[in-house]
Amino acid sequence: MADQLSKVFAALADPTRRDMVARLSVADSTVNELAEPYDVSLQAVSKHLKVLEDSGLVSRTRDAQRRPVHLEDNVFDLMTKWIERYKQQAEERYQRLDAVLEAMNADEEANDADFSAASAEGSEDTSSHRKSRKGA
Amino acid sequence: MADQLSKVFAALADPTRRDMVARLSVADSTVNELAEPYDVSLQAVSKHLKVLEDSGLVSRTRDAQRRPVHLEDNVFDLMTKWIERYKQQAEERYQRLDAVLEAMNADEEANDADFSAASAEGSEDTSSHRKSRKGA
DNA sequence: ACTTTATTCAACTAAATGGTTGACTTACGA
DNA sequence: TCGTAAGTCAACCATTTAGTTGAATAAAGT
Structure with a gap:
């Protein structure tokens, strides 16, 4: 897309993504944990996370086969x-x-x-x- | 679309619209005035304004054939x-x-x-x- | 009444978005 | 080494979005 500000606003324009951010403000989570409450496929959640990630709102590290998601509150x-x-x-x-x-x-x-x-x-x-x- | 928060974030995800908001923070303007600096049709600008309007970020009154746009900073x-x-x-x-x-x-x-x-x-x-x- | 100014409506297009399913990768654990 | 768990990748589809052009409306100005 373009500049980070645009990406961040776009990322938060989706209620599911906002909810994810809200939950991540409480604790880092895995993709599965994040996906659980929503009525969509895991892949859809994975996509949402990609959006959040390249807006800079979250980062992912690696822990075995898990990819814990972490909120980057500074954004x-x-x-x-x-x-x-x-x-x-x-x-x-x-x-x-x-x-x-x-x-x-x-x-x-x-x-x-x-x-x-x-x-x-x-x-x-x-x-x-x-x-x-x-x-x- | 949906809830206002989603609409507001979506509205501000576009750089042109953000620029409009920035300019409207200085002074109310007509559609023509707002359109001037951008390299797109007047109709496109009109559409952007519609988006801003139904996100609640701006309101429009009427002044003869002009429709002055006003920033609703409370949003x-x-x-x-x-x-x-x-x-x-x-x-x-x-x-x-x-x-x-x-x-x-x-x-x-x-x-x-x-x-x-x-x-x-x-x-x-x-x-x-x-x-x-x-x-x- | 006729023209110009300011703006919107309508129809269309190209690209992006949010979702789906199915196949693949990676790493753990038996 | 085989199976399973956690995620991602790829291809596809429907909807929305940002833009276009052309026609319409509304209120002045002449």
């Missing part, structure tokens, strides 16, 4: 970093918007009473972004 | 909650394991010197999990 940070970044950016934006609205309110005091409703929809006056995108 | 929490939960669980496990190893070390002091390497692989003695899964 989670990759996601949380991405998520937190944009979440914060969005939040900051709202704070800025609130600040602007307040400033306008304070500045123009009793001019135009109901403009805030329209602005709350968003989109209208985000000119700085619009220009820069067009230019690029 | 991020759904993911971070899931992630943090299992990340913590995994971390706690390691702490517990470390504690056990230390306890054994303290208890048996100078008995069996190299067992720690084998235990570090994991899998061997996770009996509690094994039993409970089998039972269920």
